[in-house]
Ligand code: ADP
Ligand code: MG
């Protein structure tokens with residue numbers, strides 16, 4: 011295998027092998043853009059190293075070969091004393107992991123070559139500045155020296171001189187600082203800072219490999235669901251210098267605004283600076299637009315290049331660049347992260363620009379982003395009322411409305427959120443060590459840093475609300491408080507609200523209002539209106555693309571007319587699951603009690619007769635709300651004890667009454683019934699179809715209510731399309747018995763009302779046995795609806811109500827699964843049963859209708875799976891319907 015690729019050899023599609031950074035450096039090189047020459051060591055080499063503990067045998071020679079070629083091209087040798095070639099050693103995995111892996115700049119500098127560099131550049135200060143940076147970065151990332159030691163020494167040097175910023179240190183100061191830094195390295199590591207340039211390079215490469223497995227990197231990968239075995243590539247890139255004086259500098263930019271999607275000039279620039287200086291917030295950056303006044307030629311070239319990149323990648327790109335004495339160099343590009351709103355806007359803008367088609371536009375957005383856009387926002391008009399007050403304003407870095415209690419460090423953020431508190435993490439600026447706290451927090455607020463700061467980039471990636479660079483807020487993490495300009499103090503634990511869409515920071519809890527996207531889905535805002543929100547227009551268009559191409563139909567889980575109507579506004583094409591148990595609650599509970607306690611047939615029939623008209627009225631409303639669309643009604647499913655009083659409460663009541671010699675006959679009978687119905691494993695006990703088989707008349711009453719309601723709607727010239735669904739079937743015999751009874755009832759109603767109802771009768775597939783015998787079950791079923799919640803419970807033997815709290819965290823941490831199987835369908839296990847049952851059912855009955863109800867119906871990844879196995883529809887909660895429509899479209903596009 012080839013382990014090393016020159017930048018001229020790669021391209022953007024080789025991300026698996028060269029990592030994102032390497033692949034894009036190669037792509038830019040081949041586009042003819044000014045990229046400093048270099049080469050990339052592949053992820054394969056990293057994998058060998060991580061597996062075996064040492065670099066592949068062939069690597070050294072291959073690196074030497076490429077280094078020699080680079081030296082020839084540059085006309086100087088790595089670390090050459092009179093004119094050193096310097097390089098950066100940069101990590102770069104397939105997926106960008108902001109701040110996760112460390113980069114070392116200025117490799118090749120040593121006591122011998124520092125003066126050569128000074129002589130060549132004609133700048134002593136620059137050479138010593140570069141050397142101290144090398145020792146600092148190398149010390150910290152390669153030699154594991156505590157970075158604060160270097161920071162403190164730098165602080166001391168500035169203080170001794172009475173200056174505040176690094177550029178005010180001159181060559182003599184920096185040379186002294188290099189001495190201090192070397193002492194720190196010697197003292198902390200027990201050896202001198204390595205002077206051999208090749209040794210520096212090799213050690214740095216290995217450090218990049220090692221950084222793949224730091225806790226920080228592992229945590230980020232788990233959070234972002236990035237596989238742990240990809241490894242990172244390493245880029246060796248010849249140095250260009252932004253720290254060569256005022257005609258040099260370094261910057262970052264976006265080809266359009268990652269928050270709004272608007273085209274324009276977005277970025278930050280810092281004169282006389284190197285590498286991370288821009289994002290680290292060591293000095294205040296200037297807006298990229300101001301570069302035009304400083305260096306018109308470089309600015310013009312940069313604008314040109316940004317346009318080239320956008321047209322080439324057909325997407326928003328972010329870039330890193332450096333200007334060395336008026337010459338522009340491109341150091342990185344990638345398709346940039348963006349907010350959810352910007353993703354929708356950019357996708358439609360690119361369609362309008364003719365850069366991408368509609369199918370591609372669908373791939374540029376996803377359901378998680380749409381769900382994010384449906385979150386409520388702050389009610390601006392409430393500002394200043396009810397004890398809330400605007401206390402500052404920062405940069406709107408990642409949208410959302412977050413409310414929580416102020417915490418000033420990650421540890422507290424994690425601790426408090428574990429105990430159920432909502433927290434806002436407030437920091438001066440964040441760094442990778444804050445990741446845990448950022449994950450735990452509702453939102454993140456910083457007082458320093460811009461749109462490209464660590465906090466902003468990471469928060470956007472996580473879809474978390476973030477306001478950064480709120481400079482008027484004085485954050486004091488040591489005493490855990492923040493002071494506003496007018497002297498208001500926010501202590502740890504005080505409630506604050508932050509708005510990631512406007513950048514506003516409030517003391518107190520600001521009330522929220524619905525998002526415009528929800529207003530649009532609700533039909534209260536029209537995308538066609540002149541003044542319609544830009545975002546709403548974009549969402550409207552994308553949804554139209556999705557609806558046009560999707561094959562899966564989307565239904566709602568809804569039990570009442572109100573939910574049904576909302577679901578319909580959100581685009582539901584029917585109801586996939588109406589749970590009738592919700593119709594047994596409230597004041598009807600007493601009737602259910604009477605049913606359960608009935609001693610004689612007459613008592614039981616009386617109780618059922620009481621329930622019948624109530625159920626019928628529920629169904630009538632539902633069929634009316636969903637007129638013309640299918641409504642799947644599931645007959646009673648849960649164990650009956652759920653409708654009875656709690657056993658302990660009841661026992662106490664009975665005991666008290668006994669002691670007081672009060673009348674308690676009824677409670678006593680209830681208690682006996684509760685005891686009789688008590689089960690060790692109610693979820694595997696008397697429920698679902700089993701209820702229908704042992705409680706005479708129960709299912710018949712429900713079927714009659716459905717049929718009567720349908721007849722009523724028919725007679726009112728409606729178009730009811732009821733489907734009767736039997737839960738928890740394990741064998742076709744159960745279904746046959748229920749079907750026979752149901753058909754008889756339906757026939758009676760049809761005859762009595764003089765209508766033909768065309769009701770269908772199907773079953774849930776939610777037990778492994780049902781899935782395994784689906785071919786037989788289909789003989790008696792008009793449709794299957796996969797109940798993937800119960801199916802997951804029974805296939806895994808997990809009790810959903812118990813395991814998520816007890817051991818799922820451990821399972822997730824150990825990587826046994828990347829995500830809970832109750833959230834995303836377990837394709838290999840549960841999914842494979844769905845696949846085979848669907849196929850077997852259709853062998854028996856080619857026109858068998860197939861759907862899924864349960865949480866998975868609204869989960870993006872699961873929707874793709876259901877599309878792939880050929881189901882007809884998914885059913886999910888009303889609020890998830892737009893997400894399911896979008897994902898069904900993406901799956902089909
Ligand atoms: P990250 O992945 O954290 O962005 P990079 O490898 O891109 O790390 O490098 C960190 C910083 O150093 C960036 O600002 C980058 O532009 C700069 N840098 C990297 N290589 C060079 C180089 N050869 N010359 C000048 N600056 C560089
Ligand atoms: Mg970078």
Ligand code: MG
Pocket residue numbers: 647737776797799800
């Ligand atoms: Mg179930």
